[in-house]
Amino acid sequence: MTIQIYSDPCTINSHKVLAALEEMNADYKQNLIDYSTAQHKSESFKKINPHATVPAATHEDLTLTESNAILQYAADITGAESMYPKNLKKRADINQLLLWETSIWFPVCYVYVIENVLKPLMKQSSDQAAVDAQAEKFHKGAAILNERLSKSKWMTGDNVTIADFAIAAPMHLHEASKLPLENYPHLERWLVKGMKGLESWNKTQEPVNKALLPGS
Numbered sequence: 001m002t003i004q005i006y007s008d009p010c011t012i013n014s015h016k017v018l019a020a021l022e023e024m025n026a027d028y029k030q031n032l033i034d035y036s037t038a039q040h041k042s043e044s045f046k047k048i049n050p051h052a053t054v055p056a057a058t059h060e061d062l063t064l065t066e067s068n069a070i071l072q073y074a075a076d077i078t079g080a081e082s083m084y085p086k087n088l089k090k091r092a093d094i095n096q097l098l099l100w101e102t103s104i105w106f107p108v109c110y111v112y113v114i115e116n117v118l119k120p121l122m123k124q125s126s127d128q129a130a131v132d133a134q135a136e137k138f139h140k141g142a143a144i145l146n147e148r149l150s151k152s153k154w155m156t157g158d159n160v161t162i163a164d165f166a167i168a169a170p171m172h173l174h175e176a177s178k179l180p181l182e183n184y185p186h187l188e189r190w191l192v193k194g195m196k197g198l199e200s201w202n203k204t205q206e207p208v209n210k211a212l213l214p215g216s
Contacts, residue, residue, distance in 0.1 A: 109170035
């Protein structure tokens with residue numbers, strides 16, 4: 001049975017899910033929830049996701065409202081074991097990255113997106129102080145990721161996994177967001193040559209670029 005995905009492809013977490021589902025060749029259907037018109041706050045959508053956030057997913061009698069949970073479930077039911085191994089130690093390593101991405105990495109990177117992409121797009125002034133306030137957390141996280149990637153091609157080894165999609169998603173507009181990657185060569189290599197080298201990533205990145213990067 002097809003996984004129903006309710007999302008706006010332009011949002012970070014929606015892009016994360018759509019790109020990963022493409023990579024694992026999942027049977028899914030994209031149902032557009034227009035974030036720009038606040039459709040995610042509509043009463044009809046809140047019957048699916050009372051949190052009023054995107055993405056959400058339904059499959060048979062199951063509803064999921066967290067992007068990383070969608071990735072975990074989709075990988076299991078599609079048999080994409082290379083993306084979410086059943087080996088408990090490998091799975092635990094991926095799980096800890098997913099939790100870290102949600103609690104630390106996404107909020108930090110999102111400030112760069114807001115101030116350097118969304119505010120200019122809306123003709124608003126950026127707040128450099130808001131970016132500066134996140135700099136220490138960003139550099140700490142980037143250094144840890146850079147060290148990890150100095151030892152492997154992908155976040156957890158030789159194969160791309162759902163952890164890579166989760167951590168890359170908040171960085172998907174890294175140039176426009178002005179993420180300071182210059183001192184993290186392994187992290188930059190992974191993002192530019194690794195993630196951006198995936199057909200699944202580029203296919204789902206295209207609507208993001210069209211909507212948020214005029215003239216791209």
